[in-house]
Amino acid sequence: MSLNRTTLFRPAIHPRDQRFGRGLKQERWWLNSDPIATAFYNAMSVTFPRGEAFFVESVRAFRDGTPPQLHDEINAFIKQEVNHSREHVAFNNRAIDSGYDISKLEADVIEMLDRTKGRPPIVDLAATMALEHFTAMLAHELLANPKHLAGGEASTRQLWRWHALEEIEHKGVAYDTWLHATRDWSRLKRWRLKSLMMLLVTKNFVHGRTVGILELLRQDGVTGPRAWAGLFWYAIASPGMLRRLIPGWISYFMPGFHPWTHDDRDLIKLHASDYAAAIMPQMSEAA
Numbered sequence: 532m533s534l535n536r537t538t539l540f541r542p543a544i545h546p547r548d549q550r551f552g553r554g555l556k557q558e559r560w561w562l563n564s565d566p567i568a569t570a571f572y573n574a575m576s577v578t579f580p581r582g583e584a585f586f587v588e589s590v591r592a593f594r595d596g597t598p599p600q601l602h603d604e605i606n607a608f609i610k611q612e613v614n615h616s617r618e619h620v621a622f623n624n625r626a627i628d629s630g631y632d633i634s635k636l637e638a639d640v641i642e643m644l645d646r647t648k649g650r651p652p653i654v655d656l657a658a659t660m661a662l663e664h665f666t667a668m669l670a671h672e673l674l675a676n677p678k679h680l681a682g683g684e685a686s687t688r689q690l691w692r693w694h695a696l697e698e699i700e701h702k703g704v705a706y707d708t709w710l711h712a713t714r715d716w717s718r719l720k721r722w723r724l725k726s727l728m729m730l731l732v733t734k735n736f737v738h739g740r741t742v743g744i745l746e747l748l749r750q751d752g753v754t755g756p757r758a759w760a761g762l763f764w765y766a767i768a769s770p771g772m773l774r775r776l777i778p779g780w781i782s783y784f785m786p787g788f789h790p791w792t793h794d795d796r797d798l799i800k801l802h803a804s805d806y807a808a809a810i811m812p813q814m815s816e817a818a
């Protein structure tokens with residue numbers, strides 16, 4: 532199967548180099564004064580700086596020889612991910628300042644990335660592609676369902692919405708890079724590796740984030756059945772982020788899947804205008 536760039540929509544990718552929450556004394560439980568909701572996002576954020584650097588390297592390794600438009604999209608993807616990492620480093624530092632010790636979570640990320648050393652680059656690209664699908668699904672939910680961030684501290688909510696918006700915008704880039712890099716492969720060979728990596732990535736993602744969330748909750752004095760039941764309720768029932776990802780997750784294994792077969796460009800438009808309105812006061816203050 533060749534890369535057919537004419538049949539599916541892809542949005543223009545605009546890196547928005549913005550900063551959030553500088554100088555903010557972040558509440559320890561910044562989301563609804565809820566330790567579980569806070570831990571859910573904090574544990575994810577700890578993985579972003581190193582995780583997104585891995586995504587960048589995995590995609591950059593296949594940039595040479597790509598068609599000009601994809602080449603440009605890869606460059607824009609890299610700029611966006613680099614900005615995300617910077618802002619999540621700042622966010623993670625605010626979480627540290629609010630009293631959390633994230634060193635154990637960081638050590639787990641380093642150990643996980645160490646395990647990728649020496650792997651063929653195409654396997655890293657397949658892992659990145661699976662994780663980019665994960666982040667695109669999370670991003671869609673975050674923007675489509677205001678319930679997730681309702682009650683959160685304003686500039687922190689903006690940070691997550693900005694990240695989500697750009698994740699949707701560039702959700703096809705790793706996949707298109709993979710389609711180009713494996714253009715000589717059979718469909719079965721492609722499907723086998725991408726599916727295997729999705730299963731592996733899902734196991735590691737769910738396990739890794741669960742361990743991280745429970746560690747942060749332990750630091751809040753929430754342990755045992757209270758922590759497990761609270762996390763289960765939050766992730767599966769209400770607001771139920773994990774449950775809501777299941778249909779998108781299944782779609783990844785279906786024939787003909789591409790991130791843009793689920794066209795959610797309206798979320799970009801809607802939240803780009805929301806986003807512009809939200810940063811307007813900051814911009815006029817800065818002027």
Ligand SMILES: [Fe+2]
Pocket residue numbers: 583611612615616694698
């Ligand atoms: Fe990102």
Ligand SMILES: [Fe+2]
Pocket residue numbers: 586612663666698701
């Ligand atoms: Fe991304």
